[in-house]
Amino acid sequence: MSITTTQVAIIGGGPSGLLLSQLLHRRGIETVVFEKHTRDYVLGRIRAGVLEHGFADLMREAGCGERMDAEGEIHEGIYIAHQGRMDRVDLAKHTGGDTVVVYGQTEVTRDLYQARADMGGVVVHQAEDVALHDLKSTTPYLTYSKDGTSHRVNCDYIIGADGFHGPSRKAIPSDVLREYEKVYPFGWLGVLSETKPVSPELIYARHDRGFALCSMRSQVLSRYYIQVPITDNVDGWSDDAFWAELKSRLPADVAAGLETGPSIEKSIAPLRSFVAEPMRYGNLFLAGDAAHIVPPTGAKGLNSAASDIYYLYHGLLDHYLKDDDAGLEGYSETALARVWKAQRFSWWMTNLLHRFPDSAEVDRRFQQTDLDYLFSSDAALASLAENYVGLPY
Ligand code: APR
Ligand code: PHB
Numbered sequence: 001m002s003i004t005t006t007q008v009a010i011i012g013g014g015p016s017g018l019l020l021s022q023l024l025h026r027r028g029i030e031t032v033v034f035e036k037h038t039r040d041y042v043l044g045r046i047r048a049g050v051l052e053h054g055f056a057d058l059m060r061e062a063g064c065g066e067r068m069d070a071e072g073e074i075h076e077g078i079y080i081a082h083q084g085r086m087d088r089v090d091l092a093k094h095t096g097g098d099t100v101v102v103y104g105q106t107e108v109t110r111d112l113y114q115a116r117a118d119m120g121g122v123v124v125h126q127a128e129d130v131a132l133h134d135l136k137s138t139t140p141y142l143t144y145s146k147d148g149t150s151h152r153v154n155c156d157y158i159i160g161a162d163g164f165h166g167p168s169r170k171a172i173p174s175d176v177l178r179e180y181e182k183v184y185p186f187g188w189l190g191v192l193s194e195t196k197p198v199s200p201e202l203i204y205a206r207h208d209r210g211f212a213l214c215s216m217r218s219q220v221l222s223r224y225y226i227q228v229p230i231t232d233n234v235d236g237w238s239d240d241a242f243w244a245e246l247k248s249r250l251p252a253d254v255a256a257g258l259e260t261g262p263s264i265e266k267s268i269a270p271l272r273s274f275v276a277e278p279m280r281y282g283n284l285f286l287a288g289d290a291a292h293i294v295p296p297t298g299a300k301g302l303n304s305a306a307s308d309i310y311y312l313y314h315g316l317l318d319h320y321l322k323d324d325d326a327g328l329e330g331y332s333e334t335a336l337a338r339v340w341k342a343q344r345f346s347w348w349m350t351n352l353l354h355r356f357p358d359s360a361e362v363d364r365r366f367q368q369t370d371l372d373y374l375f376s377s378d379a380a381l382a383s384l385a386e387n388y389v390g391l392p393y
Contacts, residue, residue, distance in 0.1 A: 001143075001150040006032045008316065009142055009155040011130055012162035013042055013123050015105060016288030016305045018112035020159060022062045023313045025121050029320050032153065034127040034144055036162075039113055046192060046265050047105035049217055050075075050202070050299035052390025055306040056101045064111045071218070072103030078388065080353075080371065081205035081212075084251050087375045088201075094378070094385035102202075104217045105302050132158055132171040136282035156283065159312065161305075163289040164274070172281040184271035184295060184350065185357050186210070188225040189234065191242055192265040197222045198250075198258045204297070206353040206371065207249035208364075211297075214250070222259075225296075227354055230270060239263050271295035273347055275339060278332040285312055285331060292339050297353060298346035303390055307342075308335045310393045338391060345387040 008024060010017040013035030021031040035042065051059075051072070059065045076092040076099050092099055116123055127144040134140045141154045160168020169177070188211075197216035205212040210227035217223055226245050228237075239262060247255035274293040279286045288305030311334050315327030327334075352370055356363065374380045 001152055003152045003154065004032075005154045006030050007155060007320070008157050008159060009034065009153050010159040010161055011132075011142070011168055012160070012166055012288075012290070013037075013039075013125070014161065014163060014288065015109050015112060015302060016290075016309055017159065017161035018109065018116060018123075019058065019062060019064075019306065020161065020287065020309045020312060021121055021123075022064060022112055022115050022119070023058070023309070024316060025119055026063060027317055027321070029316060031121070033116070033121070033123040034130055034142070034153075035123060035125050036127060036130070038125050039123075043106055043110055043113070045106070046190070046267070048296055048299055048301055049102055049104040049215060049223065050303075051101040051103055051108070052303045052306070053098050053100065054310070054390045054393055055303050058306055058310055059108065059111070062112070062115065064108075064115045067107065067111055068101060068103050071107070072101040073218075074099045075102050075201055077201050079199060079201055079203040080374075081203050081251050081254065082207075082371050083368070086203070086251055086254065087371075089381055089384055089388070091385045091389050094382040095389050098385075098389040100299075100389055102216060108302070130162075130167055132160075132168060132284060135171060135284045138283070140283045157316070158284045160284055160286040160290045161288050164293055166290055168284060168286055168290050169276050171284060172276075176278070176281060178277045180273075180275045180277075182273040182347070184354070185230060186227050186354060187230045187232070187268045187270045188213075188296065189228045189232065189237055189242065189268050190223065190225045190266070191239070191263045192217070193222050193224070193261045193263050194220060195222045195259040195261045196220065198254060203250070203254065204349075204353055205249050206367065208355065209245070209249050210355045211353045212246055212249040214254075228268060229357075232268060234266050234268050237266065239266075242266070269296070271297075271350065273343055275336070275343060277336060279308070279335050280328075280332040285328075287312055287335075292343065294343055294346035295350045296346075297349040298342070298388065300342040300346050304339055304342045307338050307390075307393055311335045338393070341387070341391055
């Protein structure tokens with residue numbers, strides 16, 4: 001068995017792990033990232049595309065903002081379509097000028113991989129059987145195998161940024177870990193197509209047939225979603241059926257302007273709310289999807305991961321550069337306070353805009369009234385806007 005040493009061992013080469021590795025390396029703190037899959041596999045996953053302004057700033061601080069700033073689009077508002085009309089939420093007006101950046105997670109991840117490579121950062125791909133050891137001691141370590149050889153990595157801290165299915169959360173004893181979960185009775189069928197987006201800003205649509213979302217990756221690449229029963233299979237959805245269903249859920253004038261084309265990706269994602277507490281166990285720190293999942297309605301998945309990384313980054317900087325452990329000691333509590341607010345917002349947006357299979361007429365009237373209230377109240381609009389652009393770190 002080979003034995004190596006690093007300061008911070010990071011499990012998972014998704015956006016969370018890569019961003020932390022990049023930020024720390026720039027401040028002279030040594031990290032190694034251990035990723036189960038190949039880089040191409042990680043980059044093949046199509047995920048969301050709305051970055052809070054705080055996350056965009058963190059990408060810039062990581063030295064990874066150049067392409068995002070050149071190719072991403074700043075959005076100052078979103079539309080909510082309901083009862084046949086479009087109402088706009090002016091994000092900038094209601095937040096004193098804050099906006100979001102529309103830039104795909106795949107591109108964020110690509111830029112992070114490029115930056116890691118440019119700095120000579122170490123990312124070990126196809127690391128198998130990663131296991132965590134002695135987490136409560138001051139000498140934690142992890143083991144893994146690659147190409148048939150076993151390795152041991154000694155470190156100060158282990159970061160579990162290995163997504164929902166990774167080993168890190170499972171390394172916390174069950175009498176310590178508390179998990180909160182809500183599974184929604186529907187999924188999102190998503191289509192990526194090389195067509196011009198139907199609207200310059202995102203449209204979130206509430207309709208009696210179900211929710212729909214019009215999003216984009218660029219001016220020539222659209223991303224659309226419709227709510228479907230969780231029992232549906234993508235093979236049962238032809239492109240024609242998808243476009244027809246999407247149009248039926250949009251206001252008539254919007255539907256009339258929708259450019260359709262062949263799908264280049266089509267998949268169904270389940271919707272779930274999930275939080276694991278605490279996010280720290282000894283010298284293991286969880287971040288991103290390893291600790292929490294949101295339904296995508298509020299565009300908070302990647303952004304919640306980024307806020308964890310912000311707190312961890314500053315906690316680790318304080319430890320290594322100032323010998324101050326207050327940030328690390330408070331990490332779980334601080335990160336979870338913001339995570340729960342993103343959870344609440346995502347749950348509220350999901351409830352506001354979806355058709356629930358078992359809902360009664362009274363529930364639909366509550367939804368409609370929630371929307372009527374929203375667009376009649378600057379206070380309500382400001383609340384939506386400040387959550388959508390991202391609460392302060
Ligand atoms: N060993 C090493 N790596 C692992 C292991 C393992 N046993 N299990 C999982 N991984 C890797 C996965 O292959 C993946 O690349 O961990 C990475 C986790 O990445 P993500 O799932 O993308 O999670 P994260 O980096 O926290 O990204 C934030 O928020 O809502 C989401 O879509 C959003 O994926 C985004 C996430
Ligand atoms: C996306 O573009 O994929 C997207 C945008 C906003 C959301 C969810 C997904 O709320």
